[in-house]
Amino acid sequence: xxxxxxxxxxxxxxxxxxxxxxxxxxxxxxxxxxxxxxxxxxxxxxxxxxxxxxxxxxxxxxxxxxxxxxxxxxxxxxxxxxxxxxxxxxxxxxxxxxxxxxxxxxxxxxxxxxxxxxxxxxxxxxxxxxxxxxxxxxxxxxxxxxxxxxxxxxxxxxxxxxxxxxxxxxxxxxxxxxxxxxxxxxxxxxxxxxxxxxxxxxxxxxxxxxxxxxxxxxxxxxxxxxxxxxxxxxxxxxxxxxxxxxxxxxxxxxxxxxxxxxxxxxxxxxxxxxxxxxxxxxxxxxxxxxxxxxxxxxxxxxxxxxxxxxxxxxxxxxxxxxxxxxxxxxxxxxxxxxxxxxxxxxxxxxxxxxxxxxxxxxxxxxxxxxxxxxxxxxxxxxxxxxxxxxxxxxxxxxxxxxxxxxxxxxxxxxxxxxxxxxxxxxxxxxxxxxxxxxxxxxxxxxxxxxx
Amino acid sequence: xxxxxxxxxxxxxxxxxxxxxxxxxxxxxxxxxxxxxxxxxxxxxxxxxxxxxxxxxxxxxxxxxxxxxxxxxxxxxxxxxxxxxxxxxxxxxxxxxxxxxxxxxxxxxxxxxxxxxxxxxxxxxxxxxxxxxxxxxxxxxxxxxxxxxxxxxxxxxxxxxxxxxxxxxxxxxxxxxxxxxxxxxxxxxxxxxxxxxxxxxxxxxxxxxxxxxxxxxxxxxxxxxxxxxxxxxxxxxxxxxxxxxxxxxxxxxxxxxxxxxxxxxxxxxxxxxxxxxxxxxxxxxxxxxxxxxxxxxxxxxxxxxxxxxxxxxxxxxxxxxxxxxxxxxxxxxxxxxxxxx
Numbered sequence: 001x002x003x004x005x006x007x008x009x010x011x012x013x014x015x016x017x018x019x020x021x022x023x024x025x026x027x028x029x030x031x032x033x034x035x036x037x038x039x040x041x042x043x044x045x046x047x048x049x050x051x052x053x054x055x056x057x058x059x060x061x062x063x064x065x066x067x068x069x070x071x072x073x074x075x076x077x078x079x080x081x082x083x084x085x086x087x088x089x090x091x092x093x094x095x096x097x098x099x100x101x102x103x104x105x106x107x108x109x110x111x112x113x114x115x116x117x118x119x120x121x122x123x124x125x126x127x128x129x130x131x132x133x134x135x136x137x138x139x140x141x142x143x144x145x146x147x148x149x150x151x152x153x154x155x156x157x158x159x160x161x162x163x164x165x166x167x168x169x170x171x172x173x174x175x176x177x178x179x180x181x182x183x184x185x186x187x188x189x190x191x192x193x194x195x196x197x198x199x200x201x202x203x204x205x206x207x208x209x210x211x212x213x214x215x216x217x218x219x220x221x222x223x224x225x226x227x228x229x230x231x232x233x234x235x236x237x238x239x240x241x242x243x244x245x246x247x248x249x250x251x252x253x254x255x256x257x258x259x260x261x262x263x264x265x266x267x268x269x270x271x272x273x274x275x276x277x278x279x280x281x282x283x284x285x286x287x288x289x290x291x292x293x294x295x296x297x298x299x300x301x302x303x304x305x306x307x308x309x310x311x312x313x314x315x316x317x318x319x320x321x322x323x324x325x326x327x328x329x330x331x332x333x334x335x336x337x338x339x340x341x342x343x344x345x346x347x348x349x350x351x352x353x354x355x356x357x358x359x360x361x362x363x364x365x366x367x368x369x370x371x372x373x374x375x376x377x378x379x380x381x382x383x384x385x386x387x388x389x390x391x392x393x394x395x396x397x398x399x400x401x402x403x404x405x406x407x408x409x410x411x412x413x414x415x416x417x418x419x420x421x422x423x424x425x426x427x428x429x430x431x432x433x434x435x436x437x438x439x440x441x442x443x444x445x446x447x448x449x450x451x
Numbered sequence: 452x453x454x455x456x457x458x459x460x461x462x463x464x465x466x467x468x469x470x471x472x473x474x475x476x477x478x479x480x481x482x483x484x485x486x487x488x489x490x491x492x493x494x495x496x497x498x499x500x501x502x503x504x505x506x507x508x509x510x511x512x513x514x515x516x517x518x519x520x521x522x523x524x525x526x527x528x529x530x531x532x533x534x535x536x537x538x539x540x541x542x543x544x545x546x547x548x549x550x551x552x553x554x555x556x557x558x559x560x561x562x563x564x565x566x567x568x569x570x571x572x573x574x575x576x577x578x579x580x581x582x583x584x585x586x587x588x589x590x591x592x593x594x595x596x597x598x599x600x601x602x603x604x605x606x607x608x609x610x611x612x613x614x615x616x617x618x619x620x621x622x623x624x625x626x627x628x629x630x631x632x633x634x635x636x637x638x639x640x641x642x643x644x645x646x647x648x649x650x651x652x653x654x655x656x657x658x659x660x661x662x663x664x665x666x667x668x669x670x671x672x673x674x675x676x677x678x679x680x681x682x683x684x685x686x687x688x689x690x691x692x693x694x695x696x697x698x699x700x701x702x703x704x705x706x707x708x709x710x711x712x713x714x715x716x717x718x719x720x721x722x723x724x725x726x727x728x729x730x731x732x733x734x735x736x737x738x739x740x741x742x743x744x745x746x747x748x749x750x751x752x753x754x755x756x757x758x759x760x761x762x763x764x765x766x767x768x769x770x771x772x773x774x775x776x777x778x779x780x781x782x783x784x785x786x787x788x789x790x791x792x
Contacts (some may be wrong), residue, residue, distance in 0.1 A: 077530030111502030362570020
């Protein structure tokens with residue numbers, strides 16, 4: 001395999017493993033803010049103990065998120081030297097802002113969040129929690145801005161020739177607010193909220209199944225459910241808006257996601273299916289005219305197909321079709337899970353419905369798969385470009401790095417990630433089994449409880 | 452706009468300095484970790500750095516990100532050249548992070564011992580690698596006329612001079628960490644730790660004297676500017692005073708001042724490094740005049756540097772303000788409770 005392919009595999013491994021954790025810290029961060037907010041609002045110490053348990057889970061996730069995130073800071077330069085030289089001027093101010101505004105905020109106040117319970121006042125501690133959550137969101141914001149510029153670059157100018165050709169910043173705000181920034185930041189952050197909310201739902205449902213810490217579990221589950229319900233509905237709006245944005249800004253990408261080879265009206269939407277790349281057709285369950293509707297809000301207009309450009313400029317249609325539809329399927333599964341849970345709540349049957357609780361326990365995996373597939377779609381859908389229309393991935397690798405070096409570091413990181421993942425699951429599992437402390441069920445609460 | 456480039460160079464050197472002063476004591480504590488034999492002592496060590504080490508490490512991210520932002524050419528070449536050593540450094544940073552976080556999560560002695568050893572090894576390894584990277588930068592690495600790296604993958608970094616600087620940095624951090632621990636502990640443990648400071652200082656002084664002599668003889672380019680501008684010797688003199696002040700303050704029982712002296716020592720050493728190597732970011736051992744990557748040929752556009760200056764002007768006062776606040780919250784001696792590591 002060549003250096004570019006190996007570097008892509010390595011980057012995919014790094015980012016996929018890293019991307020398990022920040023969405024959880026962003027989502028769980030929001031939930032910590034709500035929980036501790038409840039404590040300040042109601043002055044009920046139960047919420048304080050509740051928050052302390054989730055903070056411990058948060059700390060574990062955050063630690064691995066930071067450790068694996070560190071790899072990313074280096075990976076751009078070590079494996080994608082030409083890319084770094086090319087985008088450095090544009091990314092410079094974005095990543096500088098991320099470091100100074102976001103990383104210090106979250107890492108700094110994390111100390112108070114974890115160890116400051118008796119050192120600062122309740123209000124000050126809440127402030128620290130808000131700052132950690134805000135910092136986590138903020139770092140997500142900046143890095144997605146950088147990635148959005150790679151999707152829809154604006155506000156720059158190209159200078160130099162050959163090896164010294166690079167993009168230079170021209171209009172700062174146009175770089176920040178490039179056409180896809182708003183859609184993509186919203187889409188990613190809601191995906192993160194879902195990841196955090198479903199983690200809380202899953203662990204709470206586990207306690208309900210085991211009939212342990214019932215009050216703790218119900219109170220946590222309610223907060224998780226509110227966040228999950230809000231997010232899943234918002235994600236519908238955001239997903240629709242993102243897809244239309246892709247149709248306008250990256251029409252080839254959209255054509256690949258839906259397997260539209262020929263431009264013909266009306267364009268169908270596939271619920272599921274597979275791409276026959278040889279015959280350039282899609283076989284599956286189709287909804288006639290729905291892609292036209294999605295993009296143009298009418299059932300007749302033709303959505304431009306892949307045939308507008310040379311096949312060398314197509315992404316891998318068969319793969320991105322599946323990742324894209326897989327992501328949407330995960331939305332569907334989360335939506336149904338929430339629907340069943342709300343129904344069981346309404347019928348006051350949640351406690352007795354082992355089936356719903358069991359579904360909630362496994363549901364933690366749905367947003368994870370959705371987030372991963374979403375990134376694959378975004379990144380592989382942009383191929384063969386590293387920066388849309390400006391720099392091809394094949395030109396982006398480091399000039400002097402050899403395949404042997406990439407294989408060596410790839411092996412090393414695969415080993416470390418495997419080890420980390422096993423340890424993470426092991427420690428998470430033992431934290432969950434150990435359970436929260438200081439949250440014994442209050443008789444009045446459990447007596448009045450009818451769910 | 453030469454001022455913007457100089458400004459960003461100062462920011463980069465400041466980031467290195469803050470990283471060395473702050474994460475330096477975390478790494479030093481790690482390098483001393485196995486010398487504490489009791490579980491409680493080791494927990495005190497970990498909790499002494501517990502609330503702050505994560506924030507301290509961000510300075511490294513700022514340093515690397517700052518290079519990407521202001522000097523993309525230096526960033527790309529540096530990380531490509533040091534490819535394999537960097538993979539090692541990153542692994543070290545990962546293991547250090549998880550060792551701190553995981554160690555006290557289980558009561559089992561085997562579990563704890565494993566993470567103790569990993570924490571120690573990772574900290575020593577990071578300190579050595581950072582020092583060796585610095586040593587290689589002083590000595591220069593082979594770059595061609597396109598500023599691409601042309602040297603070996605691993606062995607070419609294991610030069611005697613680089614190893615010497617690696618040992619110096621390890622000694623420096625161990626001394627810094629020992630002083631930090633004395634400041635954060637009390638009673639019997641503190642008395643014991645005071646006994647560690649002296650050998651740490653001697654170890655550092657030996658490494659320091661040898662490195663200085665070797666630099667004077669074999670790396671004359673580093674001291675050229677000092678010879679041309681003798682008033683810069685004030686920096687070296689201040690550094691000697693800062694080091695001499697450390698045992699004095701410990702003797703007087705002023706641990707906070709001893710720690711500040713140690714910080715001043717680190718800052719002065721790095722300022723001397725910056726004075727000696729400017730304007731080179733990466734000194735080339737082949738045709739240094741044309742092939743070296745400098746503050747001027749690696750800089751981002753004026754627009755980017757100006758935006759970065761605005762970001763720094765807004766962001767850094769904020770970072771310093773809440774940095775101070777956080778260190779104030781956790782000032783005083785370490786006390787273990789149920790939320791501790």
